[in-house]
Amino acid sequence: MARGKLIVFEGLDRSGKSTQCERLVSYLTEKGVPVKHRRFPDRTTPIGQMINNYLQGQTEQEDHVIHLLFSANRWEAVPSIEADINAGITVIIDRYYYSGCVYSAAKNNPSLSLSWSRHPEEGLPRPDLCLFLDISAEDAAKRGGWGEERYEKQELQDRVRQLFADMRATDDGSDFVTINAGQSLEEVASAIRQHAESCIEAKLDSSPLRRIQP
């Protein structure tokens, strides 16, 4: 049996990730492709609840500590992600390790560089496709809905966008596809479907899931 694929959505807050992720999941489900939808942070676990409290401003965490909690929240899901993929299910995730690295690095803590932030992610399953929904922080803010959680501030989001670009340039960017998220919902959805379908059809069937490399 062909393994499932690992497809990830990334982008700023209000870039449309969650909406587009849901649309892709329903589209593939209707077509009979076995898919599972996840998101990070997964706020349902005990670690996820600590993250949620931090994001909502109810608790404080040292920068490295919260970074490692976000990473641990991915690692605790790995056995389940791998089991799904090995069972032929395509796993579609709203945010993954790219968010993990860039939001932490955007804090400008001198001992928390982009390269430091990536170390705990080494060895995680590597996405077969990463769909980056690109929008400026200014345009994202115009969509409304910012201001409730800790990172939803334009200055930080500007740095996040720049760091996404830096990461794309330094990481092996071969699985990374940038989609203009300023287009209409329908145009964005159609571009996503095209990339996702060619990823799912690609003959990676005999290739095992890869790992994030040092």
Ligand code: FDM
């Ligand atoms: N975020 C998300 C991180 O800082 N690190 C991570 O590893 C992940 C997955 O959490 F501001 C940030 C990004 C965002 C916040 O995410 C909550 P959602 O997708 O808006 O719930």
Ligand code: MG
């Ligand atoms: Mg958010």
